Amino acid sequence: MFESSARARALAEKVSRFILEEVIPYEKDPRNHGHGPTEDLVRELRAKAQAAGLIAPQLSEEWGGHGLSHRETATVFRAAGYSPLGPVAMNVMAPDEGNMHLLERVATAEQKQRFLRPLAAGTVRSAFLMTEPEGGAGSDPSMLKTVATRHGDDWVISGRKWLITGAQGAGIGIIMARTGENATMFLVDMDTPGIRIERILDTIDNSMPGGHAVMNLDEVRVPASQILGEVDQGFKYAQVRLAPARLTHCMRWWGTAKRAHDIAARYACTRHAFGKPLVDHEGVGFMLADNEIDLKQAELMIDWCASVLDQGSLGTAESSMAKVAVSEALFRVADRCVQVLGGMGVTRDTVVEQAFREIRAFRIYDGPSEVHRWSLAKGVKHRYKDSTAGTAKQA
Incomplete structure (x- = not known):
């Protein structure tokens, strides 16, 4: 139902190779520290992405991108998110990606040349x-x-x-x-x-x-x-920026959660305890099965919202649903991965520990789950309050 285009699949494959071969080796770089990668590291990563033709692919060709639809962007951003450094390297990380989206749609021609042009090129943040x-x-x-x-x-x-x-x-x-x-x-x-x-x-x-x-x-x-x-008109423009930005957050962190799941699944298949691989113990195997369910449901939610957004009809309620459902599903995945890895899961020997921390923060950024649920509940009240009297009579 949500099959992506051939060009998006081909681009995502190229991104996957780039992340595996060029970006993941930088995850242990000392320049990748407690307040994010340094400017020197960002420049080095973006130079590699620029050479590969992978800078800001979601933007229109006028600004150096591939002119991707939101649905195509979902496919590519998930691949980029396989490393936490991937979106930084490809210049699709927040807040730059959301700011570029806003500038492309709202800024004047002169403002685009002055502010969007260098931002799209990845030469400034x-x-x-x-x-x-x-x-x-x-x-x-x-x-x-x-x-x-x-x-x-x-x-x-x-x-x-x-x-x-x-x-x-x-x-x-x-x-x-x-x-x-x-x-x-x-x-x-x-x-x-x-x-x-x-x-x-x-x-x-x-x-x-x-x-x-x-x-x-x-x-x-x-x-x-x-x-x-x-x-x-600032409040209106905030929604122009925030609704798609919530969705692109979901895309990027899906990739990171998938990476954590891959690490945990491989570990469970090779680590033995009590006479058999961990994966053969239901307590572990079932956690990995639940990960597969959460990842697939999150992927479908992302793709559905992206398809609706391409039609210009994604509402606030739908973006709120996606933010809550995907952020909480991905956090469950990351949490289970830490548990499957046991002691190793709380170390920095793998990226799983970072995935857990990053996705936990994502449940708050761009609106915590409780605010989105409150907004959705107001919609429920608005739709049903006028029908309560009739329902009571029927009951």
């Missing part, structure tokens, strides 16, 4: 500055505290942000700020006066370059020409 500390915007964007005020031909932005992925080392930023009762997005160079990183948070995950920063915006002056889209 970007950050998306929306989330704020306690009391500000997080899962509820309406709580946005950062303020932008008009000063002649410029806007002046002040506020604080936190959990800003990739800010350290980024050259481009998209700032979300309140403008009256609404919000507006602004494109900035990250060396603009007034933009300051307070600290880099120590987090459970470490796959994204630059880590996650706490930031201070102190009267950051931005010309009106760098407004992304229209004034007061």
Whole structure:
């Protein structure tokens, strides 16, 4: 039903070879540390991807990509995610991938040349500055505290942000700020006066370059020409970015979960205990069977949503369902893999330990499961509340 195109399958095979031969050997590189791969390592990996013709393949040909559909992107991104470094190498990692998607659809021609062109080429990184500390915007964007005020031909932005992925080392930023009762997005160079990183948070995950920063915006002056889209339309544009970004997260981390499963399954087939291979013990074999079920269900959910998105009709509810179902299924897979490996599962001798940490964080990023369930529950109430009286009478 969701068979991908021949070109997507061929590209995914090429990506798989690239990940196995070129990227996985870098996973033990000392430059791949607690706050993500260093800028030097990112440049080295992207040079290899560029040589292989694998930089940002989801983008249109105008921006150096292959012009993939969302369904084709799913096939390719799953292959890229087989190593946590794969999406970084291919320039399809968050937040850059989501920012490129937004710029391609909303930015002016001039803004695309200035901001999208280098981002698409992988020569600079970007950050998306929306989330704020306690009391500000997080899962509820309406709580946005950062303020932008008009000063002649410029806007002046002040506020604080936190959990800003990739800010350290980024050259481009998209700032979300309140403008009256609404919000507006602004494109900035990250060396603009007034933009300051307070600290880099120590987090459970470490796959994204630059880590996650706490930031201070102190009267950051931005010309009106760098407004992304229209004034007061920031909340709308956030959905343009976030709905597909949730899905591409699912695609990438599916690949990582599949890698963890492959490692655990091979281990279970070769490691013996109590007179037979671990896989022949139901307690282990059944966990691997459940992994196969979760991986297939997650794959089908991703492909269905990607196909709907290609038709332009993926709603917020569907993207929420996918985010919850896939992130929790993949975490179950990673958790079982740690268990199957036993003591080795909690070491860094394999990538399984990192897969567990990264996918655990994914259950929170782009909206925790509970927020998505709450949103879905509101939809249930809206659909059924007017029919309760009739149902009661029938009962």
